[in-house]
Amino acid sequence: GQQLNQSPQSMFIQEGEDVSMNCTSSSIFNTWLWYKQEPGEGPVLLIALYKAGELTSNGRLTAQFGITRKDSFLNISASIPSDVGIYFCAGPHDGAGSYQLTFGKGTKLSVIP
Amino acid sequence: EPEVTQTPSHQVTQMGQEVILRCVPISNHLYFYWYRQILGQKVEFLVSFYNNEISEKSEIFDDQFSVERPDGSNFTLKIRSTKLEDSAMYFCASRATGAYGYTFGSGTRLTVV
Numbered sequence: 001g002q003q004l005n006q007s008p009q010s011m012f013i014q015e016g017e018d019v020s021m022n023c024t025s026s027s028i029f030n031t032w033l034w035y036k037q038e039p040g041e042g043p044v045l046l047i048a049l050y051k052a053g054e055l056t057s058n059g060r061l062t063a064q065f066g067i068t069r070k071d072s073f074l075n076i077s078a079s080i081p082s083d084v085g086i087y088f089c090a091g092p093h094d095g096a097g098s099y100q101l102t103f104g105k106g107t108k109l110s111v112i113p
Numbered sequence: 114e115p116e117v118t119q120t121p122s123h124q125v126t127q128m129g130q131e132v133i134l135r136c137v138p139i140s141n142h143l144y145f146y147w148y149r150q151i152l153g154q155k156v157e158f159l160v161s162f163y164n165n166e167i168s169e170k171s172e173i174f175d176d177q178f179s180v181e182r183p184d185g186s187n188f189t190l191k192i193r194s195t196k197l198e199d200s201a202m203y204f205c206a207s208r209a210t211g212a213y214g215y216t217f218g219s220g221t222r223l224t225v226v
Contacts, residue, residue, distance in 0.1 A: 042217030
């Protein structure tokens with residue numbers, strides 16, 4: 001089945017630093033979604049990307065849908081303590097019209113004040 | 114902001130017992146989902162539901178699982194005879210027509226002892 005590989009698995013950064021994380025797949029995705037999960041909560045949608053090459057921002061977050069449709073990155077600028085959490089990429093499963101999402105294993109972000 | 118509400122937040126049950134996890138999706142959403150997340154692992158699709166029937170289900174969603182929309186607002190997941198490996202966070206989600214970005218609930222932590 002489809003798999004999404006996220007890197008790095010975890011990262012520790014100083015407050016104020018910029019962060020970059022990746023998501024890659026061996027198969028093409030037509031939509032890429034980035035979610036954040038905080039402890040004890042469900043995933044919250046951050047950014048949705050629908051077109052190859054698309055670059056979308058949401059505040060300090062920027063995500064890009066790779067031209068090959070097999071990768072995406074998420075950048076966070078000027079990190080703050082509340083950015084702590086697990087960031088998941090996700091995309092729709094194989095199959096026309098399927099809205100079933102495949103998730104990556106996540107990148108765990110820790111911000112040191 | 115509209116929310117997906119899940120109850121209970123925690124459930125401890127003995128192996129072999131039946132459990133029902135409850136969800137109230139966002140009121141104008143028509144597509145409903147259950148996902149689960151075993152501790153420290155990625156979010157995995159269980160089942161999708163539309164127009165009062167299951168549209169897709171994963172290998173995890175075997176005969177022990179069932180879903181129901183008993184009235185106009187609730188969406189339930191029943192596990193008939195729980196096993197130790199059913200211990201996980203169970204997330205309900207809903208989405209609007211044409212949107213890939215689901216809204217997830219905060220989850221029910223199920224512990225089977």
